[in-house]
Amino acid sequence: MAGGKQSPRQKMINLMYLIFIAMLAMNMSKEVLSAFGLMNEKLTDANTRATEQNNRAYANLATKAADQAKQFGEAKEKTDALKEKADSFYAYIEDLKGKMTSDVKDKKDYETMDKSKFLDEYFFVSGTITPEGKEFVSKMDEFRKASLEALGGTNLAPVVESRFSTNPVKNKDGAQLNWLNYHYEGFPLVASLTKLTQIQADVKATESDALSSLLTTQLDDAVSLSKYDAMVVFDKNAYYPGEKLSGKIVLGKNDPNLVAEKVVINGEDWPEDKIKAGQVILDGPAGGVGDRDIKGEFHFKQGDSTVTIPIKGGYSVIPRPNEAVISADKMNAVYRGLSNPMTISMPGVPSNKVSASAAGLKRVKGDSYMMRPGKGNEVTIRVTGTLPDGKKVSSNKKFRIKEIPPAVGMVRGQYGTVSMPKTSVGKIRVGAGLPDFLFDLKLNVSAFKIKVPGQVAIPVTGTTMNGRAKQAINKARRGDQITIYDIKATTSGYKLKKVLPVVIKVSN
Template sequence: MAGGKLSPRQKMINLMYLVFIAMLAMNMSKEVLSAFGLMNEKLTEANVKATEKNKGAYETLKQKALEQAKQYGEAKEKTDKLKVAADELYAYIGDLKSQMTGGVKDPQAYETMDKSKFLDELFFKGGKITPAGKEFVSKIDGFRTEAVSLLEGTEVADVIKTRFSTEKVTNKDGRKVDWLKYHYEGFPLIASLTKFTQIQADIKATESDALSALLQGELQSAVSMTKYEAMVVFDKSAYYPGENLSGKIVLGKKDPNLTAEKVIVNGEEIDKEKIQAGQVILDGPAGNVGDKELQGEFQFKEGDSIVKIDIKGAYAVIPRPNEALVAADKMNVVYRGLSNPMTISIPGVPGNKISAKAPGLRRVKGDKYVMNPGKGSEVNIVVTGTPTGASKGIRSVKKFRIKDIPPAVGMVRGQYGTVKMPKASLGRISVAAGLPDFLFDLKLNVSSFKIKVPGQVAIPVNGTILNARAKAAITKARRNDVITIFDIKASVSGSNYRIKRVLPVSVEITN
């Protein structure tokens, strides 16, 4: 079309042909943009459903852990840590999405979201990645590392490594390209928005995979007798010469209908009357001074075969008390900002002849103490006392870890996570904070927070009730919008201790 002498008519035909191709390209571009927008909608809906499904799974695991702490406690601890990391990354990406669409008048006019300016300016500058871009990649890397660490040894760990990989990518020309540039530089707004939603979907999928892997693994362990473990539980950890040995040998799962066909301990068969409800009553002499072992087996009938479960245990017979016994009443650590109850005693020494000293430690009554730890990560408790009739006293030093109160969760109507309610009710909410899984029953006071309505800037609020500006912003929210309440500031009631971090709470508008 460009060579040789052309007639005016041919030139006109060629020009019309070029215009026609351009029009086709424009239409195709709009169709592609719309396709991204529809995909983003589907992913968003799927994320809402995944959140609810995961919430149910978390509750199931929580209940299992309450019922059988030894069997499900570790799985719950891992998923709790994973949920904190997942919520943080999900909220971070959600905030980026809100910033991206902040200037969009109609969030469903996907054909207009064809510019790449927002992320090009936020993540890239002068051909280099900006601090904001590096932070984005760092957030993903941090979540991947935390999730893989928690799920090490499972198939899910390998999936996560691939799912959240930020390694360089080979482009169509065969060159290695930075992951961030390959995925986000020069792309239309709606394409990047959809990719962000896909990352959120991957986060929810990772939570679901982890819950399934950990919970299912424990359930499978519980269905067969071959997976049970025998535990030796003594009434106390040490015995004096001449004392009778007292305690029980029990299975990890207690069942009133569970009885063994036969139990053998140290080569002798236990009397039938001492085999009760999945446990064996121990009653006999402890023996001479020294370390002792118990070995034997449970024998259960399963089908037509006999399943044997090994018994292994150990205890010590000691001549006299030789050190103090210090135990936290509620936990194996002490928490900064709280009055931690403790019991301090020395076997064979009256409580009024025992002295315990440490920064922040005070006696309440008898062997009951309260510890209010200060700065640092550890505290030493020095205990001294003299047993009755002894000429030499006992001095013992016990080290305890000092930890901060764990992150709290934002709450609305006593619920956390994502709370659904009508738009008309939202203006009357009161924002609170709580520690649902913490051992101490603490009341937290909220002093301020921020609220983010989709398409609008975040609004700071003092106190617990929405101010006029926040209520005005809520009136512009639409059905299915998810409003985020974050940056919640809270302190322990009756104390000056401020909670270091409070996780956000979201409200989904139902109508």
């Protein structure tokens, strides 16, 4: 195509050849854009599935932590802290992606997403990084640090460091570039969109890694014999003088295949017929009044060695009772308007031989009761028990009656000051909650008022905005603080006396 004098026909052929190459390049460019779009779709679907899997893992860990706080509590604390950061970072990226495609009519027409204008202006101005660009990098750094705190000391730390690194990058010419410029300046919109979705995928992968790593570590510890504890479990907590002692010594993991080679209790070898699968049977006289210790050892074979697990426990022998034991299951007071669970019993007296009475008190089953107090500031519970010898003993105890504390107004499950775009404010549902209350109550909102700066307060019935409220919201400006107050809420037919306002700060 070059050199020598060319005829007009040859020049025309050369020109057409160049046009043909350009058309191929354009088609290839469109194919690449479509490929990015399809990749983004697949990543988005994968992120949805990963979210569901992670949520199930979080729920599983929460159950384990509730059942075995010492074993799984620390892992739950770490993953809960990581989840909070992950949810925040994921939502931030999702909001950024929404801004990037807000002007795109057809979200799946990837061939039109070939411009780099949005991020070039959003992240960069006149060769410098904008506050928005710095915020994006800061969010990456924050999540990386949170992930390393959760996974510190594991072999996954280098992986996390690499996933969310914002260190300068060398290009193909060996020049060192800022991380943000290298990855997001001058790239087609769909390519940047896919990169952001990949970061979200990395967030989900990091959550999954943390859950798997921390849970596996705890489970590995759980199966080790060195982690077992011996527990002394009696049929009841205290005994009368002359009663026969009854109870068991049970390992923390009651494995039917786990039988000790030898058990020593209080310096004596225990009979073989009382050493059962994963436990030791205790019987014999309780002794006189006072505290009694039980000390000893389990001996197990592990490979060629012997593992010794210490036994440490005790019990008390007490005089026959002369007063009842009454305890609130969740608090040291009872709340007006609620069914307060209580346990009422007498040491050594069966629940069917114990009766209790008070205004608003009702037996549920056995020694479980429900108290729904009425008027006044105190309630007295009167208990009578019939001892094995037929004698009756009685006892009274007073409980304070308290009001349910003030609830807080909530939107999107958040309270206090909540930031969101103006376009989202009109779609919210107003709720109420008691974040620090001992009871898990469902509060029903029936009405509220909304005040937009510069507009009159508007009353609303129900939990969603009416037409007048939406009109007022449309007049709000960026930075305005919209107050939702005078929230009316009830629970189980009881009207809460006060619900604190919730403030919405208009972000854009």
